[in-house]
Amino acid sequence: MSIETNWAGNHTYRARIESPRSVDELQEVVARETRVRAIGSRHSFTDLTDITDSDAGVLVSLADIPTAVEIDESTRTARVTGRAAYGEVATQLHAAGWALGNLASLPHISVAGAVSTGTHGSGVENGSLATSVASLDIVGPDGEMRTTSRGDADFHGSVVALGSLGVVTAATLDVEPTFDVRQDVYTGLAWDALVGDLETITKSAYSVSLFTRWTDAGVEQVWLKSRAGDAPTELFGALAATTTMHMLEGGATESVTQQGGVPGPWLDRLPHFRMEFTPSRGEELQSEYLLPREHALTAIERLRALGERMAPVLQVCELRTVAADEHWLSSAYGHDVLGVHFTWLRDVERVYAVLPAIEAALLPLGARPHWGKCFVAEAVDLAPMYPRMSDFRALRDRVDPDRTFGNAFLDRVLG
């Protein structure tokens, strides 16, 4: 039997993986099994997807079900298969003259897996990828298909749901006419400049990413993705880069999307990484905490104080913004957030040793962890931060009373 791991290689799936070839076959598997978890493109970093607490049950992969993208111009939506990678969806949409409003840093991530954990890109006006979901088709514990759409009472509890309510076979996504983006990178933004003008800087383009290692060098790189117009030659003292930059020291610059202010299609600029460059396995772990934007400066101050502690395992940190949404388990539920993302060395022990200090600094500010990345907080810490947690629990009790879609991770973080 082959050994199956997640993308980062730090988790080996314990449960057997089944790959039905059609939605009908998938429904039969779900109806038959007592425990089922959907597995997407495997880009999460923990046992979130797996069944580790029981010998019963299977992981179902939708990878053998043909992907499809059906555009409905009249409603400005596209119905896409759940397992489709955002990059595949984007390519088909662009070819037909359409676009998604935003993308994550990597185009290889599956649509269903991404929205189920609240995956996001950046931009003060841009919600997470879940906010572009208009409806979902979900196979429930009895194997029956149900659809939940914007406006339904359960909808905002069902999109960011960590695979706990069923297997998403298709998502209908909002689309807009295709557009061009230019990407400009700046280097050397001093801490004083960032702290003095954080709001203006995060608003200076459609999508803004700030990369730092929390040293005295400040923000080493700023990536601006702009939908139109010129970009400044200088950004609060940071200078326009003259060569292509990777956010990691020594990273392969051929893997990053075009920089240098050259306008091009949205799908070739909004992600940081190119679709055709497929990292099959990553030499990294990731964590991310998203906190109400009004506490951004306090969070930055606290993280600078932890800089030396993090340094031995930190590759780079990325600050992004995400607009508020209404999804009950979203890290941006109810308020605009600053996302503080950590790319770590792939050293599980040392990374988990530093997380408690980061959480002690950020959780009191209302920071919620990214569900797909490494964190140590548990249900007792997390529940108070999600005003709709009890509604979510009631929804889960109603939809999946026997916990067909449960696992040890969900017991730990949802209670």
Ligand SMILES: Cc1cc2nc3c(=O)[nH]c(=O)nc-3n(C[C@H](O)[C@H](O)[C@H](O)COP(=O)(O)OP(=O)(O)OC[C@H]3O[C@@H](n4cnc5c(N)ncnc54)[C@H](O)[C@@H]3O)c2cc1C
């Ligand atoms: C290199 C890299 C870059 C990343 N960049 C970003 C980024 O820019 N922004 C960001 O926010 N996150 C980012 N992430 C995190 C990533 O988006 C999340 O971990 C996401 O959940 C991965 O989805 P997946 O399908 O690959 O994961 P999986 O581990 O396969 O699944 C994750 C969760 O989704 C559920 N799921 C998967 N498929 C289905 C389905 N069909 N129906 C129901 N539930 C399903 C699983 O059960 C599980 O709970 C990145 C991760 C990596 C490795």
